[in-house]
Amino acid sequence: MIEFAVVGPLLVLLGTTILQYALMFNAKNMVNHASFMAAREGSLANADLGSVQQAYARALVPLYGGGRSGRELGEALLRAQADIAVHSRIELLNPIRESFDDWADESLSQRYGGRRAIRNANLAFRDASQVGASSGQNIQDANLIKLKITHGYELKVPLASTVMQFMMRWNDSRSDPFVTALYAQRRIPLVSHVTLQMQSDPVEPGNPVSMPGQGNNGNPSDPGLPLAPPIAPPNCVTAGCTVIVDPTLPPGGGAPGGGGATGNPPLFGCPPGDPNCTPLCPAV
Incomplete structure (x- = not known):
């Protein structure tokens, strides 16, 4: 009894932690695959974030229960869409605002309701040595779609989820309110970055990311790892x-x-x- 009282709680904690990490590893693989499917949809849909989010939810149906019939799959899709709308964030990191400043084709504006667009056709015959002054990109760079998806995975295993939640919240720098809110709801941010070649004309979203300049003064270099004080x-x-x-x-x-x-x-x-x-x- 004494030995069990000493060793038992430790074994329970280790066992539940291993189970929670296994579930999280499986979820991260699904999120990586869904992120690729979302980027592929975006490359075909003019980098539209609405289409990206729908494709991301469809690819995550197995994570939300899946099903063996159309009704079950539809219910899983509804659960995925409802959860993703609140606990996930999809960011379009490229093309940026400056990409459209340098490479927007005025002849495409009427086709896309007055919004700026970058022509995707005949990229192989465009001059890759010409670099835009505002973005530091050539026309091929501007025709890349890059997504950053932060998925809030819910911790569900008893004990281990409590320990992980408190440890993650303690180590949170609180620089990102969205991530801090995920920690408070017993969720862990799973982050994926995906970059693909556009297969349609990129159309400027309502609030594009802005990163002016050529970066590193036009001299590519390895930025190294960020410096963070140990906590x-x-x-x-x-x-x-x-x-x-x-x-x-x-x-x-x-x-x-x-x-x-x-x-x-x-x-x-x-x-x-x-x-x-x-x-x-x-x-x-």
Whole structure:
């Protein structure tokens, strides 16, 4: 009994964590495939984000239950569309606003309702040495569709999901409100980047990404890995990390400068400075 009491909780935590990672790995493979299918649809549909999102949802039907009949597949598609609309973000990283500034074909505007478009035909015979002043791209670069898809995968395995949620929230820099919101909802952002050759004329979306200039002053170079200061993991009191020691408060709990009995650490269920977190355990 003593041995089981010591080893049992650790084995349960390891087992549930392995199961959650296996499910997440399977989901990441599906998201990668769906991202490619979405980019392929976008390359044929003038880089329209609405068509991209519909193709992404169709490709993720297996992740949302699938089915063996038309009715079951339709229900899975509805679940995928509803979840993706709220917990996923699709960004068109190319063509950018400056791509249309340099390479928009005025003769195509009437065909696409007055919106700017880049001609896709006869790219093999266009001069690749001519580089646009605003975008730093040639006509072939402007005819690439690049997507960044952030999918909020829901953690479902008991215990392991709680531990992973608190660890991810503790390590969150809060520089991206969308990602921070995913952590608060027990979801993990799965990010995919896809680049494909356009097979139709790229049409400017309503709010395109803007990245002016040629980048690195026109000299391609490896930017290397981003520098990020290491963040120490939280000091967890419970196995699920739902109660942690707040390092910003002095020993004994309470507000800085006093309060609490000596030797009692301040315990909270939230990372310091997280406005979206409700403490599971008050300070003692």
